[in-house]
Amino acid sequence: MKLRLRELAFFFLLGAAASLVGDHSHVVTGTTAYFTDAVPFVWSSPIWFPILVGAATASLAEIRLHLPRPRTDVTVRQGVAGAAAVVGTYITTALVHGAPTVPATALIVAIAVVIWCVLGDGPSVVCGVLAAVIGPAVEIVLANMGLFGYHDDSDGLLGVGPWLVPLYFAFGVVVALLGEIAASRRQLPTLSSSAAAASR
Structure with missing residues (x-):
């Protein structure tokens, strides 16, 4: 394990907090609806939803550090921008849920591409693809189990929104960046100590 427990x-x-904001946006706009009250809800979401997204966030950040060439020049400012971009994209999927499928999905694809071009690198594509495959697949299974459902105008991908694929891709890319930031900031005291020793 490369990340520390506190990280x-x-x-x-x-991940859990961001998921609650995005999922609330989906619920209040009618993009999604939950059909079960068997578990406690946190805001608009059953408790398992933020747990799943939080676990995915921690896992993807760890995975990035096992891939080649983690960057050391990434900044907290980039991380904040990435997190805001993903949450904003999530909310956008709620706002466009009534739009025709092709332009709505194309918009989210375009945003995801910009996020990767600005904040991602080659290895982050692995995290993006993992999220883009596993995330929608899990949602498809849960939707077909009858735990929740997407509105009729947002269920074109086996019962879920087609724009989930680029949304999850952007999520994976940004989480990879955040993992790199955590690792690089941990090295700062060591680098500073080395520089101080060299100057003596």
């Missing part, structure tokens, strides 16, 4: 906890909480 994994941070990523879990960050």
Whole structure:
């Protein structure tokens, strides 16, 4: 394991919090609806939803650090921008849910491409693809189990929104970046100590 426990906890909480904002946007706009009250809800979401997203966030951040060439020049400012971009994209999917499928999906694809071009790198594509495949697949299974459903104008991908694929891709790319930031900031004290020793 490359991330420390407190870093994994941070990523879990960050992913869970961001998921609650996005999912609330889906629920209040009618993009999605839950059909079960068997578990406690946190805001508009059953408790398992933020847990799943939080676990995915921590896992993807860890996976990025096992891939080649983690960057050391990434900044917290980039991380904040990435997190805001993903949450904004999530909310956008709620706002366009009544739009025709092709332009709505194309918009989210375009945003995801810009996020990767500005903040991602080659290895981050692995995290993006993992999220883009596993995330929608899990949602398809849960939707077909009858736990929740997408509105009729947003269920073109086996019962879920087609724009979930680029949304999850952008999520994976940004989480990869955040994992790199955590690792690079951990090295700062060591680098500073080395520089101080060299100057003596």
